[in-house]
Amino acid sequence: MDIALLSVSMNVYSTKRIAEEAQKCGHYIELIDHTKCSVKLGMDKPRIYHREEDITNEFDAIIPRIGAKVTRHGVAVVKQFEMNGVFSTARSLSIARARNKVRTLQIMARKGIPIPETLFSINPDNIKEQIEILGGAPVIIKIQEGTQGLGVILAESKKSAKSIIDTFYKMDTSILMQEYVEESNGEDIRIIVVGDKIVASMKRTSELGEFRSNVHRGGSTAKVKLSAKEEYIALNATKYLGLGVAGVDLIRSKKGPLLIEVNASPGLQGIEAATGINVARKIIKFVEKNGLRKRK
Template structure:
């Protein structure tokens, strides 16, 4: 089996962990910078080229697509899909999860509890609309941000309106959420592979920052999940159409709230915290999927 890892950072921990896991399973692997991929769009014969060489011999791809190149990354993934290549992340699922508003709409409409959320269209609407999610403080998020970027806390209604004004001028789509005080500076990252929870950790802020992202200097510890938290994480991943997901949950007085579902979760923090080889679980998923695909192809002949 030959697997391509779509990554712009071949030396990054997550990429290297996947490379190791693929090789340890006895498979071949190549790291490809998806920004260097050229796409040939011909009737009934789509092809991906990487610096002039065709990519027809890959059995599967593991996309690691950064937020800033989502559109291009999705196009490359889609082309591999059209070539019949299995991908641990579909192009549709990537686009669905990268927009926070779209993701929350899907989750909430299927019964997944989330922090109370609004998207006011104008300053005039914001003033009264903020009352729908309760009293301040409020959390304001850019719809396409990752790793805690574009996430701000407004201590008052006026501060929230001022921040929204600034984002409106920048033509940014933003959402406003309730501030869940009992989980301030803490959340739980759950990794789902296939239809199973394989690892979880609690992340905590190391300062007065209410964001717990490890990219911002937070720390992490082992955490015991409730059965409900496991079920919610698996269902959230399924609703997003993901084979591999990082589901972020807040523990609130109302119960578990899904904060976000990540299509390309980092492996370093959670593998080091839990000691669990998540990359190996991903490779096993690919092997099982390819066996199933070949079985279906054989039965169809």
Template sequence: MELSKLSIIGSEEWCQFEELGIPAIKARVDSGAKTSSIQANGIKIFSKGAQEWVKFEVSPLQDNRSINLVCEAKLVDRRTVKSSSGISEERLVIKTPVTIGKHNFEIELTLANRDAMEFRMLLGREALNQRFVVNPAETYCLGTISSELVTQKYARYIKEKTGLKIALLASNPELYSNKRLIEASVARGHEIVFLNVEHSYMKLDAYSPEIRYRGGNILNEFDAIIPRIKPSVTFYGCALIRQFDHLGVYCLNSAEAISQSRDKLFASQLFSKNDIHIPITGFAKSPMDTKDLIRMVNGAPLIIKLLESTQGKGVVLAETNKAAESVINAFKSVQTNILVQEFIKEANGQDIRCFVVNGRVVASIQRQAEKGEFRANIHQGGTASVIKITPEEKKLAVKAAKVLNLAVAGVDIIRSNKGPLLLEVNSSPGLEGIENATGKDIANAMIMAIEKKLKFHG
């Protein structure tokens, strides 16, 4: 066909799918892709007569999960498609009429998860061929749709919503922190549900992945998850968080970030790599290296901690080299992984807990160990008081949370003759001690962080 008879199409255009019930969806025009594709979730294949059909959900507007259209179409093919990152996957293919400006024609669409993409649809060269010439410098050559008109077109699909639907994924609803988060959510007009980690289970499937709760209830309506996973269920809890993330639910802390923070050796390596100062730390496998390991961290007194210790448990002070050798070799004899760390004597049993939310220190306290104890931990009888931290300490806390990619973190810092040192980062920090000491509403700050991420305006 002569070029003069082809319509000019821009790099972005509005499309309409009458048979699918999609009144307007913005498409990226991509001549590099052969087949067009559309965002689809909850894909299910079913039979209609002797033919295979497919039911799927489309959220046609970016950053708006409240509009979710259920579509049905006849399944015409299954194809292996290679993504821009080089990964091949099988996709289902449907055929349906599309309207772009004054043009109406049948188009093949692959069903793809495009949640992370800027555009919910991709218009490939099969749709362009013999119809359009692409002008990549222009957009909406075939007609634009104002935001007011888009709102009108989707008015009947918009559910009246006063708040977000949030799930608190934890183990004990009676804990102070969990009660406060539920209170703060309700106070801000959101619906919140407590989900016991161990009562949740999942279905892994390319077309219709699910999370279910005790009794078979399908969990598919949450906007956000607040994970507060106790150490003993870290593996399973992180698997659930990954599944929620796969289903398009925002998780306040990701599974990867939680896993990294719980592995004290890996976290220490990340801190060291990113020029974050920590007490000198040693790790070894063989008992033959114990003496040199002790020398490496400047000798006794020194700290010995289990790799997965929490709330001060599994942390031992060895006051002499001989005692240190005995404890280290005892742990190694039962195949337990430990870190050996220098003891900062000048800290006098004090440390600083900084509570970081979305890259900002929202509160900080100084914790003092109980008399005769070396580690300041409120769970073990320590006391807390308000403290004004230095800009250097604030910068250290924010950077530590960022290195682990944690939106919410309890960052523990110790003051030494060398300056502030990072002790560890907690991905499920408790609220009781720091809220009571500072009088600050940290639970509210966490809920506001979710609102900001989801662009919710109550």
């Protein structure tokens, strides 16, 4: 198969691993920087260009690894590949939904997937009341499109929460607030779903003095055994968003497991190291199965 790997650099661990496994499986794989792609529309068939090269009919499948800062353009490029009949491990609409935390949580709430108590607003005049609606401080404040723990703040008092929220509102930054689940104790669970199967899972624990457990924030990792409820949440959250490959993040609470977010381009470094599972190979096998079927 000929596969396009949509990513900005081969120096990124996850991108490099996926490319390595594709080559080991005998496929041609090419790094396509989606920020350097253009889509030409008109009376003729739409064309996709990478710099000046026409790549419209060059690939059987694409693996999108779209960065947060270029989501809109990356999604448009993925959409054009889809419309041209190319298989993608993540649909354009699914990427857009997963990148927006509020949209993801709205879908999960409608489908009955348990999530933390969450509130979002753009009204700067009743911040105090918003905090009270959520149950009071402490609260977690999140930028709606942040990744890797960036834009996630713990406000331990009403005063600090009000100050932080007011600042974001003045910066015209979209945020959401969530209850602080103290019993999660700086731990969360990352589950990788490929197709309709859970292929790997790990527990992430924050370093001392840090409540965010992301590996990029210095968190440690370890294997974890999932409960039946956790498996159910991960598989169904992925299905409801329409993703072929996803990283699902959960926390454990007194009320049971709660979904935090779903990542359409999950990192592989931490989970491959923690579990010893070749997740990149699982992704390539998924592409083989579905890309060939779509090409036929």
